[in-house]
Amino acid sequence: MKLFAIGVLHLASPAWAMVLRSPTFVKPGSAITSSNWSPSSWRQKEAKQIPKYPDEEALKEAEAKLSKSAPLVFAGEVRNLSDQLANAARGDAFVLFGGDCAESFDEFSTDHIRDTFRVILQMALILTHAGSKPVVKIGRMAGQFAKPRSEPTETIDGVTLPSYQGDNINKEYPFTAEARRANPDRMIQAYDQCSQTLNILRAFSSGGYANLSRLHSWTLDFVEMTPAGSRYRKLAGVVEESLRFMKACGVNLNSPQFEKVDFFTAHECLLLPYEEAMTRVDSITGKWYDTSAHLLWVGERTRQPGFAHFEFVRGLENPLGVKISDKASPEDVLEILDTFNPDNIPGRVTLITRMTADGIRAKLPAIIKAVQAEGRHVVWVSDPVHGNGFKAENGYKTRSFDAIREELEAFFDVHAECGSHPGGIHLEMTGKDVTECLGGDTNGVTMDGERGLSSKYETHCDPRLNAMQSLELAFTVAEKMREAQGYKKLDY
Numbered sequence: 001m002k003l004f005a006i007g008v009l010h011l012a013s014p015a016w017a018m019v020l021r022s023p024t025f026v027k028p029g030s031a032i033t034s035s036n037w038s039p040s041s042w043r044q045k046e047a048k049q050i051p052k053y054p055d056e057e058a059l060k061e062a063e064a065k066l067s068k069s070a071p072l073v074f075a076g077e078v079r080n081l082s083d084q085l086a087n088a089a090r091g092d093a094f095v096l097f098g099g100d101c102a103e104s105f106d107e108f109s110t111d112h113i114r115d116t117f118r119v120i121l122q123m124a125l126i127l128t129h130a131g132s133k134p135v136v137k138i139g140r141m142a143g144q145f146a147k148p149r150s151e152p153t154e155t156i157d158g159v160t161l162p163s164y165q166g167d168n169i170n171k172e173y174p175f176t177a178e179a180r181r182a183n184p185d186r187m188i189q190a191y192d193q194c195s196q197t198l199n200i201l202r203a204f205s206s207g208g209y210a211n212l213s214r215l216h217s218w219t220l221d222f223v224e225m226t227p228a229g230s231r232y233r234k235l236a237g238v239v240e241e242s243l244r245f246m247k248a249c250g251v252n253l254n255s256p257q258f259e260k261v262d263f264f265t266a267h268e269c270l271l272l273p274y275e276e277a278m279t280r281v282d283s284i285t286g287k288w289y290d291t292s293a294h295l296l297w298v299g300e301r302t303r304q305p306g307f308a309h310f311e312f313v314r315g316l317e318n319p320l321g322v323k324i325s326d327k328a329s330p331e332d333v334l335e336i337l338d339t340f341n342p343d344n345i346p347g348r349v350t351l352i353t354r355m356t357a358d359g360i361r362a363k364l365p366a367i368i369k370a371v372q373a374e375g376r377h378v379v380w381v382s383d384p385v386h387g388n389g390f391k392a393e394n395g396y397k398t399r400s401f402d403a404i405r406e407e408l409e410a411f412f413d414v415h416a417e418c419g420s421h422p423g424g425i426h427l428e429m430t431g432k433d434v435t436e437c438l439g440g441d442t443n444g445v446t447m448d449g450e451r452g453l454s455s456k457y458e459t460h461c462d463p464r465l466n467a468m469q470s471l472e473l474a475f476t477v478a479e480k481m482r483e484a485q486g487y488k489k490l491d492y
């Protein structure tokens with residue numbers, strides 16, 4: 001049975017019920033609308049990181065089928081996220097992105113989604129309590145399949161085949177021509193999995209699982225009896241005491257504010273045939289929304305002006321993220337803001353920095369000052385994982401937990417120096433006890449041994465922080481948030 005999501009957000013807000021009209025399917029190469037943008041105008045630009053499909057007819061059939069499918073998210077939900085991101089741009093909220101490097105068909109399960117969701121809830125509680133700001137929760141879920149590749153092909157034992165680009169495009173194993181062939185039917189399979197993922201997330205976010213009274217039950221078993229678990233239990237005790245006080249004062253703890261959470265989804269806008277097919281006209285505003293996710297971002301390899309991905313996202317009403325490395329100049333960033341947010345709307349653009357700690361300290365101040373000088377509204381978010389990857393001596397791709405933490409600390413320090421608001425963090429993480437990133441304060445991952453990289457290395461793409469490492473980083477960020485606001489150190 002095919003499941004169609006009606007969105008993750010709880011239905012207490014009337015804004016969810018927005019009808020999106022599916023446009024007439026535009027065939028590749030046909031004329032675009034009379035305006036200078038349409039969902040298909042990207043086809044007239046040079047495209048990077050998009051696979052070549054051997055069967056063009058099968059691709060057209062898959063695109064046509066998707067264009068008639070139910071939206072995965074709705075315009076009112078997207079506007080809700082935009083409003084919350086506007087608060088973050090003004091310094092009145094903090095954003096937490098979290099989820100897998102790349103979703104997979106094989107790893108899909110309710111338990112996997114639940115475990116990642118509840119670690120995000122724990123992290124959000126830590127950040128909310130420490131920073132005294134609402135946390136905007138965004139999952140790298142329900143669409144984060146495709147991944148950019150540094151090389152279009154891969155060679156193993158003298159055999160060269162197309163690179164694995166994500167489960168919605170081709171298969172990683174076996175290493176055969178058939179598996180690595182770009183198959184448009186996998187877009188349909190990805191859509192079906194996204195709809196199920198969204199329904200599961202909606203159930204957890206609005207069905208009582210996210211109720212603050214359950215905050216002790218969010219702790220995973222392997223985290224419970226650890227220092228990070230102990231700190232979380234102390235925090236939970238403080239929150240529970242506050243809830244008892246509020247109840248005694250007559251506050252209704254069964255209201256939606258305590259029982260439900262807003263939870264949004266995001267992914268990298270990479271596979272443009274899929275994204276175009278999922279783009280709809282909002283019948284109330286007449287504007288275009290990509291209904292595959294609430295927020296989409298373009299990466300370092302696809303954010304170039306004049307190319308296909310840049311062209312596609314500039315016409316969407318969805319809030320947009322842009323990855324910024326130490327290669328980006330202040331002029332590059334201002335050009336992006338000119339194009340994506342000409343009206344300077346708070347919350348429209350999130351700049352996601354991925355520079356390493358040294359890169360942050362050397363390059364980010366000039367970018368911040370340029371944005372400030374122009375009076376531009378942006379949400380500043382740190383992605384401390386992507387700039388800190390390397391191949392270990394045993395051949396595994398990994399990342400250093402200490403380097404990730406150092407980049408987060410540098411991010412907060414630079415914003416303190418510039419008088420700007422460090423608005424959020426963006427992590428590739430999972431609720432599982434994997435051993436993919438080296439280090440950690442408790443039960444840290446080592447090169448070899450019982451907690452060696454190879455013991456639980458399960459990622460389908462790049463290494464992820466495990467649940468323990470994610471919580472430890474949340475406490476690091478919590479301390480930096482308090483430091484930035486002049487609050488005393490945490491006493492748990």
